[in-house]
Each structure stands twice: as structure tokens, then as C-alpha cells.
Amino acid sequence: MKIWRKMRKYKAMHKMLWGFLVGFSLCCGNALAASGAKIERLKSGGFSLKVDGKPFLVKGVSYNPAPIGAGYDYDLFSDPAKPWLVDGPLMRDAGINCIRVYSAGKNVEDVRAFVRQMYEKFGIYTIFTDWLGLWDPSGPNYADQKWRNALKQNMLKIVRALRDEPGILMWCLGNENNYSFSAKTVYWSSPDIDKMSSEQAKQWERAKIYYSFVNDLAKSIKKIDKRHLVGMGNGETGYLDIAAKYCADVDVLALIMYRGPNFGILFDNSRRSFDKPIILSEFGCDSFDAYNKIEAPDQQSVIVMNQWKDIYRNTVFGSGNIKGKIPVCLGGVLFEWTDEWWKHNESFQPDWIVHNTEAGWAEGAYYFDSRAEAGLNINEEWFGIVAIEPDQTNGVNIRVPRKAYYAIKEYFASLNNAS
Amino acid sequence: MRKILVLVLACVLAGAPALFAQSTSKAGFDVYTDKNSPNNHFIPSGWMGDSGDLRMNDQCAETPAAGSSCVKVIYNPKKSAGQGWAGIYWQSAQNNWGDKNTGFDLSDFNKLVFKAKGAKGGEVIAKVKIGGITNKPDGTIAAYPDTVNAEFGPIQLTSEWQDFSLNLAGKDLKYINGGVALVFDSNQVKGEQTVYLDDVRFVNDPALKAEAVSTPMPFYVYADTRSLDNHFIPSGWMPNTASQDIKMDTTSKEKPQSGDTCIRVEYKNASGTRWAGIYWQQPANNWGNVPKAGYNLTGATKLTFWARGEKGGETVNEFKMGGISSGEFVDSDTAGIGPVRLTTEWTKYEIDLTGKDLSYIIGGFCLSTNIDVNDPEGVVFYVDEIKYE
Numbered sequence: 001m002k003i004w005r006k007m008r009k010y011k012a013m014h015k016m017l018w019g020f021l022v023g024f025s026l027c028c029g030n031a032l033a034a035s036g037a038k039i040e041r042l043k044s045g046g047f048s049l050k051v052d053g054k055p056f057l058v059k060g061v062s063y064n065p066a067p068i069g070a071g072y073d074y075d076l077f078s079d080p081a082k083p084w085l086v087d088g089p090l091m092r093d094a095g096i097n098c099i100r101v102y103s104a105g106k107n108v109e110d111v112r113a114f115v116r117q118m119y120e121k122f123g124i125y126t127i128f129t130d131w132l133g134l135w136d137p138s139g140p141n142y143a144d145q146k147w148r149n150a151l152k153q154n155m156l157k158i159v160r161a162l163r164d165e166p167g168i169l170m171w172c173l174g175n176e177n178n179y180s181f182s183a184k185t186v187y188w189s190s191p192d193i194d195k196m197s198s199e200q201a202k203q204w205e206r207a208k209i210y211y212s213f214v215n216d217l218a219k220s221i222k223k224i225d226k227r228h229l230v231g232m233g234n235g236e237t238g239y240l241d242i243a244a245k246y247c248a249d250v251d252v253l254a255l256i257m258y259r260g261p262n263f264g265i266l267f268d269n270s271r272r273s274f275d276k277p278i279i280l281s282e283f284g285c286d287s288f289d290a291y292n293k294i295e296a297p298d299q300q301s302v303i304v305m306n307q308w309k310d311i312y313r314n315t316v317f318g319s320g321n322i323k324g325k326i327p328v329c330l331g332g333v334l335f336e337w338t339d340e341w342w343k344h345n346e347s348f349q350p351d352w353i354v355h356n357t358e359a360g361w362a363e364g365a366y367y368f369d370s371r372a373e374a375g376l377n378i379n380e381e382w383f384g385i386v387a388i389e390p391d392q393t394n395g396v397n398i399r400v401p402r403k404a405y406y407a408i409k410e411y412f413a414s415l416n417n418a419s
Numbered sequence: 420m421r422k423i424l425v426l427v428l429a430c431v432l433a434g435a436p437a438l439f440a441q442s443t444s445k446a447g448f449d450v451y452t453d454k455n456s457p458n459n460h461f462i463p464s465g466w467m468g469d470s471g472d473l474r475m476n477d478q479c480a481e482t483p484a485a486g487s488s489c490v491k492v493i494y495n496p497k498k499s500a501g502q503g504w505a506g507i508y509w510q511s512a513q514n515n516w517g518d519k520n521t522g523f524d525l526s527d528f529n530k531l532v533f534k535a536k537g538a539k540g541g542e543v544i545a546k547v548k549i550g551g552i553t554n555k556p557d558g559t560i561a562a563y564p565d566t567v568n569a570e571f572g573p574i575q576l577t578s579e580w581q582d583f584s585l586n587l588a589g590k591d592l593k594y595i596n597g598g599v600a601l602v603f604d605s606n607q608v609k610g611e612q613t614v615y616l617d618d619v620r621f622v623n624d625p626a627l628k629a630e631a632v633s634t635p636m637p638f639y640v641y642a643d644t645r646s647l648d649n650h651f652i653p654s655g656w657m658p659n660t661a662s663q664d665i666k667m668d669t670t671s672k673e674k675p676q677s678g679d680t681c682i683r684v685e686y687k688n689a690s691g692t693r694w695a696g697i698y699w700q701q702p703a704n705n706w707g708n709v710p711k712a713g714y715n716l717t718g719a720t721k722l723t724f725w726a727r728g729e730k731g732g733e734t735v736n737e738f739k740m741g742g743i744s745s746g747e748f749v750d751s752d753t754a755g756i757g758p759v760r761l762t763t764e765w766t767k768y769e770i771d772l773t774g775k776d777l778s779y780i781i782g783g784f785c786l787s788t789n790i791d792v793n794d795p796e797g798v799v800f801y802v803d804e805i806k807y808e
Contacts, residue, residue, distance in 0.1 A: 182791040184693065200732055200794040237736070237758060238792045265739050265755035272756060324774030362692065364658045367745040375659045 036227050037170055039251055039277055039330075046327035047277035048316040051125075051169070057317055058169075058279055058331025059412055060127065061091065061385070063099035064340060067397050068390055069353045071342040076101065077110035081395030084114060087337060088122035090386065094405060095412030098125040098169050100281060100333045108161040119167025127281070127333065128162060129172040129233060129254075130155055132214075134186060140177075142210045143190035152217055156224060163225040170228050171221060172254045172281060173214050176235030178243075181206040207239045211246035218249040233281055237266070237273060244274040252330065254281035258378070260365025261306035267314035267328050280332035283307050287387075287402055288379040290359040290372035295382075299368040301403040304334065304385070308411060317415065334408075338399070339384035356381050448528055450509055450598050450619040453486040454478035460523065461598035463490075465508025465516070465552075471499030473603070475507060484534040484580045484617035493613045496605035504545065504703075506602035508552065509619075515596055517552045517561025522596035528621035529588040531599065537576035538613035543647065545604035546572040547585060551711075552597035558708045566591040568711035573607060573647040576614060587621075589629025606644050606669070634716055640699055640724075640784045640805035643678035644670040650714065651783030655698025655706070655743075660690035667697065676725040676765045676803035687797030688790035694736075696787025698743065699805075705781050707746020713781035719807035722754070722770040722784070728761030729799035734792040735759045740770060743782040751779040758792060761800055772807075 037056070040048045049056045065083045066074040076083075091099070099118065104111050111128075118124045133140045133151050141147045155173075162168050179185040181203045189202070196202045218230040231252035234240060240253070253276050257263060263280070270278055285303040289296035311332045312318035319325040344360055345351035362375040369377040385404040388397035449458040454477055463477060472495050479491035494505060512521035531549055550565035567590045574583065599619060603612075639648040653669065656662055664687055671683035686695060700706075701713050722740050739755025752775040756768060784805050788798070 179791060182795065184791050198794060199796065203792075238789070241758060241760065260745070262744055264742050265737060265753055265757070268754060269756055273758065362658060365745070 037229050039229065042316065042327065044326045045271070046316065046319070047330065048327070049277070049330040055316065056097075056330075057312075057315060057415070058098060058127075058333065059096055060098040060100055060331065060333035061096055062282060062333055062336035063087070063101055064336065065338045065388075066340045066342060067392075067395075068341050068355075068388060071349060071352045072346050074342075075105040075110075077105045077114045078107060082117075083396045084118055085121075086393075086396045086399060087386075088118060088124060090399060090401065090405075091124055091337070092122040094409040096124065096408075098127055098333070099337070100127040100129055100172070102129045102175065103131055104128075104158050108158055111158075112162055112165060115162060115165045115167040119165070124167070125169035126165075126167055127169050127172055127231075127254075128158070129175060129281075130158065132174045132177060132217075134175065134177050134180065139186055139188060140180065141188045141190075142206070142213050143188065143193060148213050152213075152220060155217060156220060159221050159225050163228065168228060170231055170252065171225075172231040172233055173217055173250075175233040175282075176256050177210060177233065178207070178239050179235050181210070181239060204242065207242040208246060211239075211243045214243075215247045215249050218247070218251075222249065231279060231281070237270070240270075240273040247274075250276065252276060253278045255279070256282040258283065258363055258365075260363065260367065261303045262310040263307070267310075268326075270328055271326075277330050278328050279330050280307075280311055282335040283311075283332055284335040284383050284385075285366060285404075286379040286382040287384070287404070288357055288359075288382040289369045290357075290377040290379060291369035293357065296368060297403040300385075301407045303366065303368075304404045305407050305411060308332065308334075308408065312415065334385065336383050336385075338386045338388050338397075339381055341381050341388075343380040447623075448523070448525060448621040450533075450621070451477065451490060451616070452618055452620070453483075454488045456486075461509035461511055462513050463507050463509050464513045465510045465597065465600070466506075467508065467600075467602075468502040468505040469496075469498050469500045469605075470505055472497050472505045472605075473507060479615065481615070483615075484536075486617075489615050489617035490619075491613065491615055492601060493611065494603040494608065495611040496603070496608050498605055503605045504602060506546075506548075506600050508548075508600040509598045510552070511596040511598065515552075517555065517563050517565070517596060520563045522563060522565070522594045523598075525592040525595050525621050528592065528623045529586070529590075529627050530622050530624050531585040531587060531619070532622055533583055533599075533619040534580045534617045535574070535576055535583055536580045536615050537578055538615070540576065540578035542576045542612040542614050543603075543607045544572055544574045544576070544601055544614060545607055546570045546600070546602040547574065547583075548597065548600035548602065549585065549587060550592075550595055550597050551600065553710050554708060558706075560708075560710070563594065563596060564710070565597050566594045568709075570602075572602075573604075575647065580615075580617070586627060586630050588624075588627045592621075606649070607647060609645075633718055634714060634807075636719055636808050638714070638716060638719065638807040640722075640807070641669070641682060641802070642804065642806070643675075644680040646678070651699035651701045652703040653697050653699045654703035655700045655782070655785070657696045657698065657787065658692055658694070660692045661695040661697070663690040664688060664692065664695040665697065671801065673801065676727075676801075678803075681801050681803035683799065683801050684786065685797065685799045686788055686790075686793070688795070693791060694787065694789035696737070696785060698782045699784040700743070701781050701783060705743075707743045707749040707781065709781075710748050712748060713750070713779050714783070716777040716780050716807050719772050719777055721772050722805070722807050723767060724784075724805040725765045725767050725803045726759070726761055727763055727765045727801050729763070729801075731761065731763045732794075733761045733798040733800045734788060735761065735786055735800065736788045736792065737785065738768065738770065739785045740772075741775075741777075741780055741782050742785065748779075748781070750782050752776040753782075755785070765801075765803070 229251040231254040287300035314329040319327040342352040344356035359376040483489035550567035553564040675681035737757035741750035742753030
């Protein structure tokens with residue numbers, strides 16, 4: 001009797017354990033399936049993105065909602081005010097389906113919680129980008145093997161921590177790091193590079209070193225994470241012909257482009273340099289008219305809509321009726337969600353509470369204020385499609401969506417694509 | 420009382436041409452037959468470009484084609500205002516650049532005819548224009564714009580009077596302020612030249628049909644510096660600082676790919692802007708704000724050109740056509756290649772135009788590059804034989 005009772009108890013426990021295991025595996029299996037992203041090559045030679053087996057159009061925004069008074073070191077994920085709980089509903093209502101972040105901040109566990117909440121509460125994916133040390137206080141040095149190894153280990157640590165999150169859409173390595181080859185942004189070199197005979201040769205060598213590193217990183221990531229795509233950030237199309245030789249394991253070109261109302265010959269020409277699908281990982285328009293010195297939400301809306309339409313007609317969703325069009329674009333990540341009030345004077349903290357209206361650089365393709373003095377017409381602190389105000393609710397600056405927000409909302413609602 | 424009414428009516432009718440666009444008789448509408456001919460219309464008051472390079476005498480008695488006088492125009496390409504071209508408009512009223520409603524309704528006519536010759540033979544009129552006064556100097560649309568912007572040319576003259584006719588069938592001639600314009604291009608002449616014009620008039624030819632809209636191929640952007648086959652003007656320098664960063668010579672004799680000359684481009688980042696480019700535009704400086712401009716290049720399947728670098732390795736970020744998109748009358752499409760890394764050998768490049776809408780092209784060719792993909796000291800490269808095929 002005693003033995004029989006023990007056997008019954010054993011069977012019951014066995015059933016419970018089995019049930020738990022089945023339930024657990026189903027749960028994990030669903031989590032595994034929920035974040036599977038895949039590139040499909042089309043017969044035309046173009047590309048399509050599928051997430052969970054369904055066609056997916058990337059309708060994203062860059063997300064760094066630094067509150068007024070915060071600066072370059074703002075860590076979104078540890079912000080106790082959790083602004084994403086305010087922004088998420090607005091994004092979801094506009095049809096935005098992903099955001100892009102640029103680093104893991106201070107604690108990757110905070111990133112995990114953020115990614116999970118964005119996905120579970122609002123259905124919004126995260127494209128996780130790492131700067132790959134470009135803005136390290138001591139400066140990058142891709143020519144230094146030890147330095148590269150340290151970066152690599154850090155990135156793989158992040159991937160291990162986040163790879164099982166269903167809210168991760170893809171990884172993105174670097175942003176505009178290619179501008180460092182000519183020292184446009186930061187300078188790095190090595191004794192071997194310094195010995196080279198011409199500056200041009202030095203730039204090409206830096207390109208080879210950097211892109212080789214990116215590819216090595218992509219391969220290493222794919223060994224430990226088979227479910228996510230790996231993209232490479234690149235400023236414009238510079239050096240993509242060299243990247244094409246060294247970055248075969250990169251899945252997506254995540255291009256940063258500020259070309260005004262459209263992207264010109266990019267989509268029809270990109271495969272000639274590097275035959276990979278494209279995500280516009282930064283594009284947009286500021287909402288300040290530097291010529292007339294007034295806010296220009298209408299102009300921002302017009303240009304952002306033109307940009308979106310150019311993107312869409314180069315995706316598998318929008319290219320069907322365009323004769324000869326080969327879709328190479330998977331969508332875009334608009335720069336950016338909210339204004340960042342620190343950007344004009346990054347190193348001067350007292351200025352971070354001022355919404356500066358001075359322009360920082362010039363791009364004549366943004367024609368509405370291209371006649372500004374010295375052509376300087378790009379206002380870095382005014383790129384948000386959502387404005388922020390000094391007043392706060394629960395520690396979060398009040399959000400005031402601009403015209404571009406509503407235009408995007410209406411446009412996304414009108415599209416006949418999945419996701 | 421009746422006499423007063425008749426007098427008032429007569430005065431009103433006499434003043435009518437100044438009040439609104441007039442209809443005209445169907446016999447012909449003279450622009451110029453003889454000096455002071457009562458049938459003349461339009462006034463040669465619209466001087467343009469390097470106007471100091473032009474001298475005109477519209478009562479020249481030197482062997483007119485008919486009557487007692489003809490128009491004599493002397494063009495000396497000194498580039499007195501730095502433009503490289505000069506022209507004269509015959510306008511419906513003195514100096515009317517579209518701000519006064521004095522134009523004529525020439526809907527009853529479909530052809531411009533005139534006689535022309537050169538003093539020696541070989542003289543070139545770059546363009547004969549009809550209409551085209553559409554924009555104010557600031558680029559906005561004029562209050563009373565011409566309804567047509569037609570141009571023909573270049574025309575090469577002989578030393579004998581020849582008859583010329585320009586087909587205007589199917590064109591909207593309802594309001595014409597710029598009756599006729601002559602334009603000269605310094606690249607097309609070898610020195611001072613003298614041309615004569617006579618018997619310029621609009622007529623109606625019932626048998627004339629509108630020309631089918633098709634442009635013969637090949638259609639050159641650049642063949643040689645003085646080629647009469649050239650189209651578009653390299654006027655669109657980008658951005659504002661481009662003139663500090665680019666030196667361009669369209670008359671370079673440094674080993675052209677074919678013919679006598681090629682285009683030499685020297686780029687340095689002197690301004691600090693880090694990029695620069697040039698658009699070949701039609702007309703000059705047309706950023707999409709000039710109506711009825713450009714060319715219909717439907718039928719072209721590719722744009723080809725040759726390029727080489729001085730040292731090899733020079734990178735041109737983009738070679739393209741079309742893409743001027745910021746105005747109201749923009750390019751109908753765009754296509755291009757790039758980045759292109761050049762060698763020291765002439766290499767032929769092609770831009771595929773299959774499936775492109777080429778019906779309205781104002782940006783015929785464009786090249787642009789930046790210092791971040793090039794030698795920081797700058798680069799020199801050459802382009803030749805740019806044509807639509």
C-alpha cells in the first residue's frame with residue numbers, strides 16, 4: 001500500500017513535471033518563433049523581410065527621448081520616469097512598429113526590461129545598435145586587436161543577454177563609423193597606416209580594417225544567435241564598394257542619409273556597389289526654418305512624407321506597379337521621435353535646457369530654408385516628430401506631436417502591408 | 420454728342436493694345452520687316468546675359484533681304500558680365516519681363532519665319548526663342564507669363580540670306596510677350612561675329628502639323644566645347660560653396676577621349692563643406708521653377724559618357740541624370756551610377772534608362788563627389804562624350 005501510494009505520488013509528480021516541461025517548451029518555442037526575422041531574395045533580384053513568417057515593413061523611429069536638461073550621457077533604460085510608457089501608446093497609435101536605440105547604456109538588464117515592455121505592451125520591436133566604440137572617450141582604434149577584441153566581447157555579451165527577447169528585431173553594428181576613415185568625425189590610425197604613401201591609401205586601409213572587423217563581429221554574433229539579422233550602419237554610400245568585399249556576412253545595409261525630400265538614385269543603384277537589402281536607419285527633416293527663423297512643422301511634414309513615399313515605392317509592398325522597379329528597401333527608421341535639446345551645444349551643460357534655434361550644418365536639399373545665412377539650415381535640436389515641453393507629468397516632459405506625426409499616422413494606416 | 424462718343428470710342432480702341440492681349444489678323448504678324456514699319460510688333464528691349472558683348476542696329480542698310488533695312492547684331496564673346504552668353508528679346512512692351520499685360524494673342528499663327536545670314540559665313544546663333552518670359556528674377560512665376568517656351572537651334576549661317584521657319588503648330592500662343600529672342604553662346608563662336616536678320620514674322624501654314632514629340636538620338640550633353648550638338652548648361656553648382664571647391668574647364672585639351680576637347684574637373688575641399696557637384700541644366704540655373712523647359716528625351720535607353728582620373732583612384736560619388744525635385748516643374752525621373760572609382764584610362768560608363776520617365780528632363784547630367792572618399796588634397800578627373808542614346 002505504502003509503495004502504491006508512493007507510485008501514485010510519483011506519477012502525479014511526473015505528470016506535473018512533464019506538463020511543466022511541455023508548457024515551458026511551448027512558451028519558449030513561441031518566444032523563439034516570435035522574433036525570427038529572415039531576408040527573402042525575390043526573383044526580380046530584390047529583397048523582402050519576413051518576421052515570424054509574415055511580410056514586414058520596417059516603420060521605425062530613432063528613440064533617444066532625452067528629457068530637457070539631459071545631455072549626451074542620458075541613459076534611457078535606467079530613466080526612472082520610464083518615458084517609453086508614455087511614448088509607446090503614441091507610437092502604436094501611429095502605426096510605428098519599431099524603434100532604434102544606440103547602446104546598452106549602463107545595465108543590459110535594464111535594456112532587456114525596456115525591450116520586453118515595448119514589445120509586450122505596445123507590439124514595438126527594437127533594432128539594437130552599438131556604436132562600436134566610435135565615441136569612446138579615448139577614441140576608437142579599430143587597428144588595435146586588443147581594442148577590437150574588447151569591443152567584440154562586449155557586443156557578444158549584449159547579444160547573449162538579449163537574443164531571447166521576442167522584441168529584438170535585429171542587431172545593427174555601427175552608425176556613421178565610415179566617416180572616421182577620413183577623420184571627418186574622429187581620428188584613428190596605426191603605425192602601419194601612418195607609413196602608407198598617400199592619404200587616399202590610408203583611408204582605404206582604415207576602411208578595410210573596419211569592415212573586416214564588422215564582418216568578424218557579424219559572423220560571431222550569428223554563431224550564438226541564429227534568429228536575428230545583423231545590419232551594418234553606414235553614413236551615406238561612402239566606401240560601400242570596399243564594404244562589399246569584406247562584409248559578406250552582414251545581412252542588411254542600415255544607411256544614414258539626409259538627402260532632402262527623396263533619396264535620388266540610391267535604390268536603383270545600390271546593388272551595383274553592394275548587393276544587400278537596405279533599411280534607411282536614419283533619415284528625416286528638422287522642423288525649424290533657419291532662413292525665416294520660425295518653426296516649420298508643415299515643411300517637416302511635407303519632406304518626411306516625400307521621404308516615406310520614396311522608401312515605400314522601393315519596398316516589395318510599394319514597387320509592384322512601377323515598371324522595372326526592383327525592391328531593395330525593407331523600410332525606414334525616421335530620425336527621430338522627440339527633439340533633443342542638448343544637441344546644438346553638446347559639451348555645454350547650461351545650454352541643455354535651451355531649445356536652440358541655431359543651425360549646425362548645411363544641406364541644400366532641404367530647400368525650404370536653404371537660403372539661410374552661409375547655407376546653414378539644419379537645426380539638430382528640432383528633428384523630433386514629437387515636440388517636448390518643459391512641463392512634466394510624472395517626470396516626463398509633455399509630448400506635443402507635430403504635423404509630421406499625424407501625417408505618418410495617416411499614411412501608415414493607408415498602407416496595405418502586413419505588420 | 421454722337422461725335423464725342425465716336426471720338427471716345429476711337430480713343431479707346433487706339434489704346435486697347437495697352438489694356439489686354441489682342442487678337443491679330445490672319446495674314447501674318449510682323450515682328451520686323453523694316454525699321455519703323457507700321458506693321459512691326461515687339462521691341463528689342465530685353466537684353467540678357469553678357470549684354471555688353473552685344474551691339475545691335477535695327478536700321479542697318481547693308482544689303483537687307485528685302486525693303487530698306489535689316490537687323491544687324493554683333494556679338495563679341497568677351498564675357499563682360501561673366502555669363503558666357505548673351506541675348507536680346509523682342510518684347511511686347513519696353514522692358515516687359517512679365518509684369519505688364521501687354522502680350523499678344525498669336526493663336527492664329529503656327530510658324531515663325533525669318534531670313535538670316537552671317538557677315539562671313541559660319542556664324543552661330545545658339546538659340547532662337549519664342550515666348551519663354553515666364554519667371555521673375557527671383558525665380559517666382561511672372562504676373563503675365565508667356566504661354567509657350569519654345570526654342571530652336573543652334574543655327575549656323577552662311578554669308579547668303581537663307582529662309583528659316585520654326586514650327587509652332589500645336590503650341591499655346593495665346594499670350595506672347597517675348598516675341599522672339601536671339602541667344603549667343605561664347606562656347607560656340609571663335610571670336611566676334613556679325614549676323615543679320617530680316618523679315619521676321621509669325622504666319623499661318625494650314626498644312627503644317629505639330630511635330631511629333633521625339634528627340635533624335637544620340638542627344639548630346641557634351642561632345643566638344645564648341646559643338647553645336649551640345650545641350651544643357653553646367654550652371655547648377657552645388658552647394659553654395661561649390662565655386663570655392665570646383666574648377667571646371669570644358670575646353671580642356673588634355674587627351675580628350677574624342678574630338679578636340681574634354682571636361683576637366685578639379686575638386687578640393689577648400690570651403691570645408693566636404694562635398695560639391697554640378698548639374699547640367701536647361702535652361703541655365705533651372706532648379707525646377709521654370710515652366711515648359713527641359714527636353715523630352717523619351718526613347719533614350721541609356722546615358723553614356725567616358726571618364727578617367729588624373730592619377731587613378733579618384734572617386735566620383737554620383738554620375739546621374741534628372742533628380743531636380745524641389746520646384747514646381749521638376750525632372751520627371753532620375754537615374755545614375757556611383758560611387759565610381761576612376762582609372763587613368765578612359766572608361767565608358769552607362770546609366771541605364773530603361774523604364775524611366777524621360778518626358779521632362781531639366782537636369783541633363785550631374786556629377787558630385789566628396790572629400791571623405793577621396794584624397795584629402797583633392798582630385799582631378801575628366802569627362803567626355805556625354806550623350807543620351
